[in-house]
Amino acid sequence: MTRWLRRVGGLFAVLIALLGLMVGCNSLPQPVQPPPDETVRVATYNVHYIWLNRARGDWSVGDWERRKGPLQAAFRAMDADVVGFQEMESFGRGVAPQNLTLEYLIEQNPDYGAAAIGDPAVFPYTQPIFYRRAALTLRDQGWFFFSDTPDVIYSRTFNGSWPAFASWAEFEDRASHVFRVYNIHTEYRSASNRRLSTALVADRITEPASRMPVFVIGDFNAIRGSATLRNLEDVGVTFWPAQGSTFHFNRGLNLFPAIDHIGGTGGIEPVGETFSLRGKFEGEWPTDHYPVVGDFRLP
DSSP states (O other): HHHHHHHHHHHHHHHHHHHHHHHHHSSSSSOOOOOOOOOOEEEEEOOEEEEETTTTTTTTTHHHHHHHHHHOOOOOOOHHHHHEOOOOOOSSSSSOOOOHHHHHHHHHHTTEEEOOOOTTTTTTOOSEEEEEEETEEEEEEEESSSSSSSSSSTOOOOOSSSSOEEEEEEEEEEEOOOOEEEEEESSSSSSHHHHHHHHHHHHHHHHHHHTTTTHHHHSSSOTTSSSHHHHTTTTOOOEOOOOOOOOOOOTOOOOOOOEEEEEEEOOEOSOOOOOOSSSBBBTTTTTTOEEEEEEOOOO
């Protein structure tokens, strides 16, 4: 019995050591190289919602006060031309009159515009797409919900679960390249909802993709090779590897492959590797996901 306990204790010690190593490695700073010339840097980042009726605890208003400086540091570290955000939401009763994260990042970053937003009564504003004003001009924007009635705002998902949707924005760069970015967040609990959602996205991007390059980015809650992503691959979207985990449990724990992805249609050329930007910022985890970043040349 004593020998068995020693073996169990030894295995437990090894697991604790490995866990500590994962946390330590993922807490290290990760320097980001400047974007190469004549490229567009695209990023996706799930920043987690805020509970407006909670003063303390995880994801509360008090917790937001701790996280907002580190989140701003992470945003600037990406040095991206386009950033699609997910879960940028402050939950209150009904459609919340506030979006603390959106308001803060707009105030802190006057060199960026915020696309795919509007009056929340008619345009969902919890999946904004930030863009660098000096590099890009906003041409158009829109949304659709992952639902049997996709053009009805806040309609519930296919199985009646909470609303989930795609936001999109169309840009023109200084070299007159026109492209679209579709920013999506699929439900984490229901595989059928995820598959139906990306099937709808595949249908909606087909016509624009015949006229311009299209990026599809976001939190897919699915790994590469899954049926969720295959729906989009079947209509010509390529997903580039994110180089490791992207969801880390707000602890820096890399326990499964990436679920946040950057994809694009034919003609978009990746320059270097797409990567997840790991590490704490200002000594804190800004959220429970790492941002994913990539550099691309447009056709």
